[in-house]
Structures are given as C-alpha cells and as structure tokens.
Amino acid sequence: MEPVIQIEGLCKDFRVGFWRRRTRILHPLTLGVHRGEIFGYLGPNGAGKTTTIKLLTGLILPTAGSARLLGQDLSRISAKQQVGFLPENPYFYDYLTGREFLDLCGRLFSLPIRLRRERIARLLHLTQLQEAADQQLRKYSKGMLQRLGLAQALINDPALVILDEPMSGLDPLGRKAMRDVILQLKAEGRTIFFSSHILPDVEVLCDRVGILVGGHLRDVGRLESILKTQTESIELTLQRVSPGLLTTLRGLAQAPPLEQPDGVLVRLADEERLDLALRAAVAAGARVVGVVPQRVTLEEHFLREVHGSAL
Amino acid sequence: MSRPLLHPSRIPWLALALAGGLLFGVVVPLQRQAPALRGAGLEDRVLLLPPPAALRVASLGFHGAAADAVWLLAIQYIGGHLASDRKFPELKRLVETVVALDPHFVDAYTLGALFLNYGTGDVAGGIALLERGARANPMRWEPPHDLARTYYLDLKDYRQALHWFEVTDRLPGRPHYVPRFVARLYAMTGERETALELWRAMRDSATSDWVREIAEREIAKLEGQPAPAR
Amino acid sequence: MKITAIALTTFREAVRDRILYTILAFAFLLIGASVILATLSIGQEAKIVKDLGLASSSLFGTFIAIFLGIGLVSKEIERRTLYAIVAKPIYRFQFLLGKYIGLVLTLLVTVGVMALLVFALAWTVDGRWTPGLLLASALDFLALMIVTAVAILFSTFSTPTLSAMFTLAVFVIGRLSGDLRSFAEQFAGPGLRQALEGMYLILPDLSRFQIGPHIVYGLPIASTEVLMAAAYGLAYILVLLLVAIGIFERRDFK
Numbered sequence: 133m134e135p136v137i138q139i140e141g142l143c144k145d146f147r148v149g150f151w152r153r154r155t156r157i158l159h160p161l162t163l164g165v166h167r168g169e170i171f172g173y174l175g176p177n178g179a180g181k182t183t184t185i186k187l188l189t190g191l192i193l194p195t196a197g198s199a200r201l202l203g204q205d206l207s208r209i210s211a212k213q214q215v216g217f218l219p220e221n222p223y224f225y226d227y228l229t230g231r232e233f234l235d236l237c238g239r240l241f242s243l244p245i246r247l248r249r250e251r252i253a254r255l256l257h258l259t260q261l262q263e264a265a266d267q268q269l270r271k272y273s274k275g276m277l278q279r280l281g282l283a284q285a286l287i288n289d290p291a292l293v294i295l296d297e298p299m300s301g302l303d304p305l306g307r308k309a310m311r312d313v314i315l316q317l318k319a320e321g322r323t324i325f326f327s328s329h330i331l332p333d334v335e336v337l338c339d340r341v342g343i344l345v346g347g348h349l350r351d352v353g354r355l356e357s358i359l360k361t362q363t364e365s366i367e368l369t370l371q372r373v374s375p376g377l378l379t380t381l382r383g384l385a386q387a388p389p390l391e392q393p394d395g396v397l398v399r400l401a402d403e404e405r406l407d408l409a410l411r412a413a414v415a416a417g418a419r420v421v422g423v424v425p426q427r428v429t430l431e432e433h434f435l436r437e438v439h440g441s442a443l
Numbered sequence: 444m445s446r447p448l449l450h451p452s453r454i455p456w457l458a459l460a461l462a463g464g465l466l467f468g469v470v471v472p473l474q475r476q477a478p479a480l481r482g483a484g485l486e487d488r489v490l491l492l493p494p495p496a497a498l499r500v501a502s503l504g505f506h507g508a509a510a511d512a513v514w515l516l517a518i519q520y521i522g523g524h525l526a527s528d529r530k531f532p533e534l535k536r537l538v539e540t541v542v543a544l545d546p547h548f549v550d551a552y553t554l555g556a557l558f559l560n561y562g563t564g565d566v567a568g569g570i571a572l573l574e575r576g577a578r579a580n581p582m583r584w585e586p587p588h589d590l591a592r593t594y595y596l597d598l599k600d601y602r603q604a605l606h607w608f609e610v611t612d613r614l615p616g617r618p619h620y621v622p623r624f625v626a627r628l629y630a631m632t633g634e635r636e637t638a639l640e641l642w643r644a645m646r647d648s649a650t651s652d653w654v655r656e657i658a659e660r661e662i663a664k665l666e667g668q669p670a671p672a673r
Numbered sequence: 674m675k676i677t678a679i680a681l682t683t684f685r686e687a688v689r690d691r692i693l694y695t696i697l698a699f700a701f702l703l704i705g706a707s708v709i710l711a712t713l714s715i716g717q718e719a720k721i722v723k724d725l726g727l728a729s730s731s732l733f734g735t736f737i738a739i740f741l742g743i744g745l746v747s748k749e750i751e752r753r754t755l756y757a758i759v760a761k762p763i764y765r766f767q768f769l770l771g772k773y774i775g776l777v778l779t780l781l782v783t784v785g786v787m788a789l790l791v792f793a794l795a796w797t798v799d800g801r802w803t804p805g806l807l808l809a810s811a812l813d814f815l816a817l818m819i820v821t822a823v824a825i826l827f828s829t830f831s832t833p834t835l836s837a838m839f840t841l842a843v844f845v846i847g848r849l850s851g852d853l854r855s856f857a858e859q860f861a862g863p864g865l866r867q868a869l870e871g872m873y874l875i876l877p878d879l880s881r882f883q884i885g886p887h888i889v890y891g892l893p894i895a896s897t898e899v900l901m902a903a904a905y906g907l908a909y910i911l912v913l914l915l916v917a918i919g920i921f922e923r924r925d926f927k
Contacts, residue, residue: 186926189756190760211762224754224757227685228682239675240678241762268689503849508725511714511724518713518715547886550717
C-alpha cells in the first residue's frame with residue numbers, strides 16, 4: 133500500500149545572514165510513513181524538524197525534491213483535505229472565540245454547516261474546552277490553546293495528523309492526555325507524524341522513529357531495531373566471590389566490579405565475555421544471582437548520534 | 444514612634460501632599476501668567492507663518508482645511524488689533540496666504556478687501572485682491588459687486604462702478620438692487636436714454652410693488668430732466 | 674466560500690479590537706471640534722465644518738487603514754496565527770483577498786460612521802442637507818481602499834513597522850501628487866521633470882479622489898471626471914492586489 137507520506141529528495145536552502153549566503157538547512161530527505169503508524173521525528177534544536185514539517189504543510193516551498201501526502205502531490209490543494217496540522221506553540225486570533233475559530237477552520241475544509249456543528253461539539257468535548265468555547269482566545273491559557281490546536285487539527289476527520297512538538301509547554305497531566313489522544317487517534321486508524329524532543333514520550337508512543345541531525349536523516353526504522361543493535365553491556369551479579377575469581381572478573385569487566393549488598397556487580401561488554409565470566413564463576417563455585425542485558429535508552433542513542441555527527 | 448519618615452504606609456500621603464503643593468504653589472501661578480504671554484504667541488504665529496507653497500505641501504492636499512486654519516488666524520489677528528492699535532501690517536500677507544491655499548474662498552477676498560480698505564486704508568490693495576477673486580471665481584457675484592461698491596462709494600469713479608455692476612448683474616444669485624444701480628449709474632454718467640430703457644424694463648418686469656415704485660420714481664426723475672446737451 | 678469566511682473573520686477581529694474605538698473616539702472629537710472652531714469665524718461656519726470634517730474623516734480613515742492593514746499579513750506571520758490557516762486546503766490568494774475584503778468592510782463601517790457625523794454636523798450648521806458630502810466621502814473611500822491595498826502589498830514582504838512607514842510615505846506622496854506635478858512643471862529641469870512625471874504616473878494619485886472643494890463651494894462636478902477617477906482607482910487596486918498575490922504565493926513562512 134502506498135505510504136501516507138512519501139518524501140523524495142526533499143531539500144531546503146535558506147539565505148542566511150547579512151550576506152544572504154545560501155545555507156542548506158535540510159539535505160535531500162527521502163522518507164516514507166506508513167498507514168496507521170505513529171512516526172516520531174526526532175532531532176536536536178535546529179536539526180530541521182520544523183522545516184520538514186513546514187515543507188509538508190505548505191508553509192515553505194522546497195528548493196528541490198517532492199513529497200506526496202495520501203497519494204497527492206504536495207503542491208495541490210487537495211493534498212491538504214485529509215491532513216490535520218497542529219503547529220508548535222499555537223497562537224490563534226485574539227478576538228475570536230474558540231467556537232468561532234473552529235467554525236472558521238471547518239469552513240476552510242468546506243464542511244457543511246450541520247457537520248461543522250456536530251464536529252465542533254464533539255471536539256470541544258474531547259479537548260475539554262466546552263466551558264471556554266465562547267470565550268475570546270486571548271483569554272486562553274497556553275494549555276488551552278494547545279488543546280484548541282488539537283481540536284482544529286481534527287476538525288476535518290483527517291487520515292493523517294501532523295503535530296509539531298505537541299508536548300511542548302504541557303505539564304505532566306497535559307502530556308499524559310496528549311499521549312492518550314495520540315494513541316486513540318491511532319486506534320481510529322489514523323496515521324500520526326510528530327516531531328519531539330521529549331524522548332520518553334517517543335519511546336512509549338512510536339512505532340517507528342526518524343532521527344534528524346544537522347539536516348541529515350541519520351536513522352530511521354522501528355525503535356527496537358535501532359536500539360537492539362546497541363546492547364551496551366550486560367550486568368552480572370554474583371555471590372560468594374572468591375578473591376581469585378574477583379581478579380579474573382576484573383580483567384574481563386568494563387569497570388571495576390562493585391561490591392553491593394546483594395552481591396558483586398560486574399559489567400561486561402559483550403556476550404563472549406559474559407560466557408567466560410560465567411564459566412569462571414561456576415568453576416569457582418560462585419552463585420549467579422542475575423544476568424541483565426543493559427539496553428541503551430533512546431536518549432543515549434540519540435546523544436550518541438548527535439555527538440557522532442559533531443565529531 | 445520609631446518609624447522612619449519614608450515608611451511604606453506614609454509614602455502615599457507624602458506623595459499626594461507634595462503633588463498638591465506643586466499644583467497650587469507652582470503650576471497654577473505659572474498658568475495664570477500664561478495669557479500675558481499668549482498675545483505674543485499669536486503675533487509670533489502670524490509672523491512665522493510659512494509661505495503658501497510650503498503650507499500647501501504640509502497640508503497634504505487638504506487645502507481647504509489649511510486655508511480655514513489660516514483664515515481663523517487672520518480673524519484672530521484682526522480682532523486683536525481692532526482692540527488695540529488698529530494697525531494691520533500683516534493682514535495682506537495673511538489674506539494672500541489664505542487665497543493662495545484656496546482660491547475659491549470668496550469670503551477671504553471680500554472680507555479681506557474690506558479690512559484692507561477700512562482697516563489699513565489700502566484701497567488699492569483691496570481692489571487688487573477683489574480683482575484676483577473675480578478672476579479665480581468668474582461665476583461668483585460677490586467680488587465684482589464689492590469692486591463696484593468700492594469704486595462707487597470710496598473712489599467715486601462711476602464709470603468703473605458701472606462696469607463692475609454690469610458684470611455683477613450677469614452673475615447668478617446677485618442681489619436684487621444691482622440692476623437699479625446699473626440704471627442709476629447710466630443716468631449719472633449721462634447715458635439718459637439707456638438709463639430710461641433699463642428703468643422701464645425693470646418697471647415692466649417688477650414682481651414687487653416697491654421695485655416698481657422705485658423704477659417709476661426714477662423714470663419720472665429722468666423724464667422730468669431736460670435732455671442733456673450732446 | 675472560503676474568501677468570505679476569511680473576510681468575516683478579519684472583520685470580526687478588527688471590530689473587536691479596542692484600539693479601533695480609541696482612534697474612532699479621537700476622530701469624533703476632532704470632527705466635533707470643527708464645530709467649535711467654526712464659531713470663531715465670521716460667517717464661514719458651514720465651510721469650516723465641511724472642510725475640517727472631510728479632512729478629519731479622511732485622515733483618520735487613513736490611520737485606521739494603515740494600522741489595521743499592516744496587521745493583516747505582517748502581524749499574522751509574526752504571531753504565527755497564519756500557520757494553521759495556510760496549512761489548510763485554501764489557496765494563498767484566497768487568504769489574501771479575504772483579508773483585504775475584511776479590512777475594506779471594517780473601514781466601510783468606521784468611515785461610514787464618520788461621514789454620517791460630518792453630514793449631520795454640516796446640516797446643523799448649514800441649515801440644509803449637502804448630499805454632495807456623501808459623494809465626497811465615497812470617493813475618498815476609494816482612495817482609502819488604495820492605501821489599504823498598498824498596506825497589504827508591503828505587508829506581504831516587510832515587517833509591520835516598515836510596512837507602516839512605507840505605506841505612510843506612499844500616502845503622503847499620493848496626496849501631494851498633483852502639487853508635485855505642478856511643482857515639476859514650474860521649477861524642475863528636464864531630467865528631474867521626467868523623473869517626477871514618471872513617479873506621478875506610477876504612484877497612486879490620491880488627489881484625483883478629492884472632490885471636497887467642489888462640494889464645499891457647490892461647484893459642478895463632471896460625472897466623467899468622477900467615473901474616470903473611479904475606474905483609475907479600481908484598476909490601481911487590482912494591480913496592487915495582483916502583485917501582492919504574486920509575492921505572497923512564493924513567500925516562505927519561517
């Protein structure tokens with residue numbers, strides 16, 4: 133089945149600085165997002181995540197390359213009919229009420245009046261904004277604006293939802309609520325593409341991730357596959373360790389073994405060394421309490437990627 | 444009491460007291476003196492009035508409003524000097540500025556000429572101004588009418604008065620007495636026959652009794668005279 | 674229609690902004706003051722009220738046009754209120770036209786109120802109706818629509834402050850257009866005269882929409898003159914909007 137988002141060699145140059153030098157912000161990007169998945173787009177600040185999203189939503193024009201949304205070329209208006217977009221730190225018209233704003237958005241999708249009313253009511257309920265619906269937006273708190281932003285992103289019942297830093301500025305309750313909404317959207321069969329730098333949320337939510345650093349896509353794929361390749365170490369906990377065994381272990385381990393209440397903790401670099409250590413331990417009569425592979429977290433992988441590109 | 448003078452609870456009262464003291468001790472007395480200075484202000488404004496070209500530009504195309512502003516200034520100037528020294532050295536310049544900004548401002552020509560004439564004794568200046576007004580507003584009766592009046596009453600130049608009354612007569616909205624003056628002036632300049640003709644026409648077309656009576660009286664006067672020697 | 678939706682939104686936003694009412698209050702004060710000033714004159718009350726009334730409503734209308742106009746696009750880009758809208762299935766030109774129409778509607782209401790006030794005051798001072806005042810205001814409104822279109826044009830590529838300055842500059846030059854031309858004819862050498870003539874032809878000549886003097890003096894107005902001015906105005910507005918659309922279409926919203 134055709135990907136929901138199909139990006140081919142999309143790149144963007146900007147003219148930056150006093151001398152208006154042409155700088156490449158986004159290097160040719162090729163990426164596909166499949167139907168029904170939650171795709172997390174990660175990267176440090178300035179990596180080009182927002183630029184990518186602005187290219188997809190038509191806010192900026194590509195220097196080269198193309199993209200298709202739900203099979204339609206990006207430059208066509210019809211490509212946007214099935215897409216919902218939540219900008220980062222959304223800010224809407226001060227003097228409109230929430231309801232009026234949602235009505236405007238509905239009209240821009242050419243929704244007939246009854247459908248508009250129905251959806252507005254449902255979305256206000258979903259985002260818990262019923263009471264503030266008739267207040268002017270200038271009175272809304274940041275969290276309320278974020279929720280309204282979500283509502284306007286869903287007004288057209290979109291098949292694809294694009295969110296730019298949806299967790300930014302939300303408190304833990306807000307983030308939980310947003311996570312729940314995203315999962316709900318997936319359950320409804322929609323595709324979600326969002327950018328973030330809050331890695332724990334990404335770990336919890338995403339089916340696949342893409343890591344963007346300095347305008348280049350460094351990694352893309354299922355979370356487990358990315359992280360599995362990097363089993364950092366294996367922790368071995370032993371009891372009844374004789375001094376002789378300790379010396380052997382010291383030679384095999386990454387770092388000096390730790391004396392702990394429940395035994396000696398030895399960190400080993402890979403499975404071969406684990407094997408050697410276990411044999412030594414069994415031979416020395418020690419008791420194996422635990423063997424725990426330490427998988428690198430997304431954060432550690434991410435930092436590695438970022439620093440790696442800086443080197 | 445060991446509380447310092449600038450204690451937070453006292454500061455509002457201190458501030459208010461100081462404000463009141465300044466207001467009644469300094470601000471009000473200074474303001475009382477202002478009118479004495481303000482007279483000088485008007486003179487300064489008149490003297491420093493920019494040339495018409497500059498004012499035209501500064502008024503951003505709102506020439507009428509700018510002319511009104513200068514006109515109001517002129518009125519204040521006239522009023523001020525009427526009450527004091529009865530001398531109007533800047534009047535001509537003020538009025539000329541007004542009409543330069545708004546050539547259709549007829550009152551400026553007529554009233555300006557009036558003041559130039561009776562205020563500064565500059566009859567020639569008044570006449571020049573009115574002629575300018577007549578040229579700029581060929582369809583208005585007021586300038587030629589005032590010219591006729593000036594020649595008639597002040598300069599006693601009946602030929603010119605007659606000329607200007609005739610001009611006035613042809614213009615829409617002119618006062619009802621103008622034709623009578625034309626006729627009278629014809630008589631006074633020796634054109635008896637023409638005068639009679641005019642009076643007769645007026646009598647015949649008169650719509651009110653008192654106009655007809657005046658016409659008949661003048662006709663009788665002229666007919667009673669012996670024909671002048673040619 | 675989508676243009677209508679944007680136009681109505683723009684109208685609502687503008688009309689609910691308190692600053693509009695502050696400016697309007699000052700305008701009313703000034704127009705009202707013209708009556709007081711008029712009493713200082715010796716018989717020219719009607720002229721003064723009409724002159725000052727028309728001038729005030731024209732100036733304030735322009736201030737409102739510039740103030741709201743620059744907000745249209747520049748502010749929207751700066752505050753990013755634009756993002757959620759442009760990402761939806763709406764052509765950028767529909768957005769721009771909607772904004773323009775919304776602003777024109779707002780001006781229609783505010784300037785209309787000012788014009789009615791001048792009309793009423795002129796009646797109290799003059800003792801009779803001067804319907805010509807309404808025609809003068811209507812023609813002046815067309816000039817205002819041009820200034821608004823200029824504001825939108827600058828807005829598509831410039832910051833709010835610069836847009837305001839440029840629009841104000843065009844407004845001043847536009848009003849002085851006629852005077853500049855006669856100045857050129859009288860004083861300038863051939864090179865400068867050509868340059869000024871060129872400027873006169875390209876920049877909007879707002880003095881063509883000034884029939885105030887005609888109304889105040891009851892002078893006859895050639896209907897061909899009015900119609901030609903109206904045609905010129907509408908054509909000029911279209912030119913400005915088309916250029917604005919062209920620029921806006923290729924603009925990156927960073």
